[in-house]
Amino acid sequence: MKKQGILNSELSALISRLGHTDRIVICDAGLPIPDFVPRIDLAVVPGLPSFFDVLEAVLLEMQVERVIYAEEWQRVNPQAVQRLEAELPGAERDIVSHETFKQLTREARAVIRTGECTPYANVILQAGVIF
Numbered sequence: 646m647k648k649q650g651i652l653n654s655e656l657s658a659l660i661s662r663l664g665h666t667d668r669i670v671i672c673d674a675g676l677p678i679p680d681f682v683p684r685i686d687l688a689v690v691p692g693l694p695s696f697f698d699v700l701e702a703v704l705l706e707m708q709v710e711r712v713i714y715a716e717e718w719q720r721v722n723p724q725a726v727q728r729l730e731a732e733l734p735g736a737e738r739d740i741v742s743h744e745t746f747k748q749l750t751r752e753a754r755a756v757i758r759t760g761e762c763t764p765y766a767n768v769i770l771q772a773g774v775i776f
Contacts, residue, residue, distance in 0.1 A: 710773030718765035
């Protein structure tokens with residue numbers, strides 16, 4: 646049994662297989678997920694787990710060089726975006742329309758669905774390297 650870190654076997658395996666520039670999505674409960682993109686569904690009930698609970702766990706194990714999120718999230722919930730940016734110091738940022746964001750999810754290695762019920766609480770994380 647794993648002693649620390651992410652215990653969810655699918656999520657742990659996903660992160661360990663990432664290479665430089667691979668992308669994953671952490672999303673709210675309502676984001677449409679393309680059928681052909683692998684889904685890791687962590688949602689239990691509305692709000693559980695939260696977007697930030699999952700993000701913080703992923704960031705313990707994943708090196709991120711770029712973050713992509715929707716401009717609508719910035720308008721609707723600037724406090725959440727400030728928290729997101731504080732969690733990812735030094736990462737490059739791309740802010741796109743929500744429609745463009747949904748198109749970009751089609752290129753992700755996987756989508757991690759949370760129980761978050763806050764509009765636009767979605768992010769694409771692009772893997773960096775540790776050297």
